[in-house]
Amino acid sequence: MQNQLNLEGVEQQALKEYTEKAYLDYSMYVILDRALPQIGDGLKPVQRRIIYAMSELGLSSGQKHKKSARTVGDVIGKFHPHGDSACYEAMVLMAQDFSYRHPIVDGQGNWGSTDDPKSFAAMRYTESRLRPYAKSLLAELGQGTVDWAPNFDGTMDEPVVLPARLPNLILNGTTGIAVGMSTDVPPHNLKEVASALVHLIDNPDATVSHLMKHIKGPDFPTGGELVSPRADIKQIYTTGGGTLRLRASYRIEHGDIVIDSLPYQISGSKILEQIAAQMRNKKLPLVDDLRDESDHEAPIRLVISPKSRRVDVDELMSHLFSTTSLERTVRVNMNIVALDGRPRTFNLVGLLSEWLKFRKDTVKRRLNHRLQIVKDRLHILDGLLIAYLNIDAVIKIIRTEDKPKPVLMKKFKLSDVQAESILNLRLRHLARLEEIKITGEQGDLNDERQDLESILKSSIKLKSLIKSEIIEDTESYSNARRTTIVEREAAQALDESQLVASEPVTVVLSRRGWARAAKGHDIDSLALSYKSGDGFLAAAQGKSNQLAMFIDSTGRVYSVLAQTLPSARGQGDPLSGLFKPPDGAEFCGAMIGEADDRYLLASDAGYGFVATLGDLVSRNKAGKSILRVPAGGKAVVPSFVPRDSECLIAAVSSVGRLLCFEMEELPELAKGKGNKLVNIPGKKYKDGDEQLVAAVVVQEDASLQVHTGTRMMTLKWNDLDDYYGERALRGRMLPKGWRKVERLLATDLPE
DSSP states (O other), rough: OOOOOOOOOOOOHHHHHHHHHHHHHHHHHHHHISSSOTTTOOOOOOHHHHHHHHHHTTOTTTTOOOEEEHHHHHHIIIOOOSSSSHHHHHHHHOOTTOOSOOOOOEEOOOOOOSSOOOOOOOOTTOEEOOOOOGHHHHHTTTTTTTTTTEOOSSSSSSSSOOOOOOOOHHHHHHEESSOOOEEEEOOOOHHHHHHHHHHHHHOTTHHHHHHHHTTTTTOTTTTOOEOOOHHHHHHHHHHHHEEEEEEEEEEEEEEEEEEEEEEEEHHHHHHHHHHHHHHHTTTOOTTEEEEEOOSOOOOOOEEEEEEEEEEHHHHHHHHHHHHHEEEEEEEEEEEEOOOOOEEEEOOOHHHHHHHHHHHHHHHHHHHHHHHHHHHHHHHHHHHHHHHHHHHHHHHHHHHHHEEEEEEEHHHHHHHHHHHHHHTTOGGGSSSSSHHHHHHHHHHHHHHHHHHHHHHHHHHHHHHHHHHHHHHHHHHHOOOOSSSEEEEOOOOOOOOOOSSSSSOOEEEEEEETEEEEEEEEOOGGGGGOOOOOTTTTTEEEEEEESSEEEETTTSSSEEEEEGGGBBBBBOOOEGGTTOOOTTTTTOEEEEOOOOTTTTEEEEBBBBBBEEEGGGGGGOOTOEEOOOOOOOOTTBOOEEEEEEEOOOEEEEETTSSEEEEEEEEGGGGSSSBBBOOOOOOOOOOOOTSSSOEEEEEEEEEEEEOOEETTEEEEEEEEEGGGGBBBBBBSSSEOOTTOOOOOOOEEEEEEOOO
16 A cells, blocks of 8 residues: 655645646736836836846946946846846847937947847947946935845846936837736827926916927837827827727939938838739839938938829828728727736826826935935034034043043033044144134035925925926937827828829730730630630730729629730630639630620520620629629620711621610610510520520721621611611511621621
């Protein structure tokens, strides 16, 4: 029998409770100590430790640069026991002027670029120091302004938060992903934020609308345009969350489009790749050339050369904004660790008010710290003055007493600190001049003490001091707004047909449903090469940027851009691979043209109507039901209707009866069965029964070609009088030998 495991003295806990507590502990660590910034200094722990370590290494803005590896080593060795690469990357981010609105680290060497922010050199190759802006975070650190806590091994202390003189969080912004929450605070302009803070100090009940008179919106380091409506920006500042639309800015220079700033965190190389891809795929014929002329003087200079001066630049740029990263949305979620140590979402008023609480507490702690130093020094000076006034007695006690300190304290009613300072005096400080210095220093310190006490007792003076310091720092570190705020309409991509070069093409359809597009209109479609057992069925002339439409035997119409059809150098591609027609359906005809062009549609049952191409368009692969075809029937080849011309409709049946009637007798419909073209007896559709073979539109003074097998007969305009009649008649028989008609063609195909 196995021995029982002895668990005496071992704490036992249910697995559910243990895992729940462990995950919650981990979550709170990630939220509070890694991912979310503290509202006071706007920094995450790793950033705060980097800045503090650099200050301890003496790497202020006025000192020489030192190897970045030195700083990273100090950070991970003393304060942040994590990976050196993650620590260095956080340091790099604070040095990139395209990532931070007010960079904190001043770097020498390769610190990345807008095209590739992570292309920075290794830390052994780069050097760094703090920028002047870092003084706003560190200047008051040794003045009793913040709490200190032991580092990870308890060997030294580190600041819990830096005593920021400016709201670094909203100035530089931040992003972070924690467990179950994230933060995305956009950067802002210092002058605007300072103006809003001053207004909020004077008017604690100010609303978002009041503050937005000072803060117009975020200000990103890479410039560009903020094109979100003002109502959207106000909604974000009111709720603390939402999305902003950023757009690149451009200007016209010698007919070229010059893009000189990009949306935040978008690289120029990515933009060039996206535009070049459209050009390679022939989806951007409006652009002739694309160049990157960026250099040190102009970090962002992308040049787009339009095809011609007739190109509408605004339309082209609107298309590029819609289809590339020249316009992007930025998420805003002002989720921040508040002063009470709990994360929550702030609106604009709440965020600035919370920071002002932090600043007020920091200033009061600084003043109290200084006041205590002044009081302590005055206390010592009082003792020193007593010593100078009684110098002989003091010297005698020191010379004669074994323990002069208690004797001095008793005789002159001194404190321990005063007696110690007297005993530490050097002989050369016993001169008569020192008494004058002490008296003068006492006067200065008394004045300072009165000022400090009056500020601490008066909320008005305290507010005035905070305002003056904010204004002073603003003058030192502020610069002009980079992101232009302009409300614009949403970008619209150009229609596909507008993005294709307009060239004449002839769309050719074979009897087996293979389609192709031949360049030009002088194409002999009958002479083209076809697969064995296949042959010509229909052709339509139009332009490459127009939609080619195909009708199947069930009366469904399908659309595709003519540009995308295969070249006529080959034998085309089957339409069944491009569309999804019903089972058993065959393609019966082709159409192409402008949206207001018209075609004659008809079924072999002898019914038809005139339709406008704009009504036939369908982006659905399954097509659009247009012509109602009876069971067993099928559509015939559509015929183009010329504009502004007298026309006849010529319809021929399978027994050789030809009828010509006026175009006006046929209605124009969007869909349906249509009206009777010719009178075909019976309603059954079986092999051998009479059916409508073809119906074409013949323009005045044109000719009609009647094809039977390999033979062709041409009927001139005057010859058609013999077959003229009213719609829905039987028509007249063609001459013997020409009654098995395969197709009718009008000789004046439109251009």
